[in-house]
Amino acid sequence: MIKKGTSRERNEFMWGWAFVLPTMIGLIVLNIIPIFQTIYQSFFKTGDFGKGNIFIGLDNYAKLMGDAEVWQSVINTFKYAIVEVPFSIAIALVLAVLLNRKMMGVSAYRTIFFLPMVAAPAAIAMVWRWLFNSEFGLLNHIFGTSINWISDPRIAVFAIAVIGIWSIIGYNMVLFLAGLQEIPRDYYEAASIDGATGISQFFNITVPLLSPTIFFVTITRVIGGMQVFDLIFMVMDKNNPALYKTQSIVYLFYQNSFVENNKGYGSTIVVLLIAIIMVITIFQMIAQKKWVYYN
């Protein structure tokens, strides 16, 4: 018996390693080593024409600390996320609750709301840019306004957040719908008999019982919002007067690393981004104890 056990163990060991090997080699080469390389790179200055790395110790970090453009980009990213995340979650939650019933047209609505998820962000950004156009845009025409949605530095970042909300509502909604399926119908029936209205059912049954899903969506949306790039890159021209007040952290990472070719400083910006995301995520993990209910 013992001999058989060991041969089976050896067998599983061989097969196990053979099966995970492609993934592990890829993971180490593509992801694990690059993490250390990026951190390492952040202590270097990339020479002109990308030639040679000059070790400069913490100089990039010192520069980062005093770099007003970077800190402005941190503020811009926060502004974007503070608008995009709560609104996209709240709207998606309400829509999911409205769709979570037997009713005509449910699947048609779901299909429509999810549509932006399968469109190229570059195309979405272009059409919104056109909708936002101050002279010929549909929005100013409908509202009878002449707002410079994307070139007024005070509002441009929020206009971009509107695109972000529009793009992601359907995705959040589908995740909520999956979560809602898990809540037993009896809870609502019992509440109805007790005379609870739809709105009080929403806050007293739906929100608490769905809180693990809400928490999960919040965590992933905050991380996604902090990494906003596509929309800003596509909507904001290089000569847009609002660029300084809208460019995000990842946008600056892209600019520094691949346009100005200072990969050392680009790496430093990534390290900053990761530090910020880590801190926010840890805070959320601590805060969840106060509002997330697990059965």
Add this chain to the structure above:
Amino acid sequence: MERKAKMMQALIHVILILVSITMLVPFLWMILTAFKSMGEATSVNPFVIFPSVWRTEGFTTVINNMDFFNLYLNTLLLIAGRVLAAVLTATLAGYAFGRLEFTGKNIMFSLILFQMMVPGQIFIIPQYLMVSKMGMLNTIFALVFPGLVTAFGTFLLRQAYMGLPRDLEEAARLDGCNIGQTFLFIMAPLTRSSMVALGIFTAVFAYKDLMWPLICNRDVMPLSAALAKMQGQYTNNYPQLMAASLLACIPMIVLYLVFQKQFIEGIATSGGKL
């Protein structure tokens, strides 16, 4: 009570229809603008909603100037490459992590989880330098490269394998199947729905990826990067920009409308486990 319920139902429909309009207007405006002349698109007084004649010049111009055939082909190859690589490697590794016991399993699986928690931008510069050193910039390989393996997909498939009953495997082994045969003939076919979910998820995000193609490929571009480049060139020709956007979106939207159930479930089940 009956009346009140009906009113409620009607109110819900009104809300949902208003939201639907909001979701559809940008797409409709994309279509309408694409068929307009420049004059109609930029006419303010009167404001033109429908084109007087449905012109196709915008489409013919962008198809000729941007070589759309190649853009579709590059996008298709990018998607096919990443989907095949992701599903294949994740299925193998997912089975091992979910079903086999071997030394080193836990430490390797914690690397998988670790990768999933790290924001993706940290990989980009080294990945770019690797592709550059290989002399592979501006190739389809470069587009596929970062998606050759998937920590997230491995996790997804591991969950799928863990949900399968033990006895199946035992029965197969008693019948004389070795681990490879058990995996290939018994277990892997049972996780088909998770493979499809991972495949759709990978395809949609490969299609939407913008930064990586912008960085590594200036000539062999997929649709997303080509649109970005085009916007830089024809900043204000909105009929043409909208025609190109529409052409870029149509294939994925058609696939989505045909396979909507699989798309929504695939992305939701994958996204829900992310």
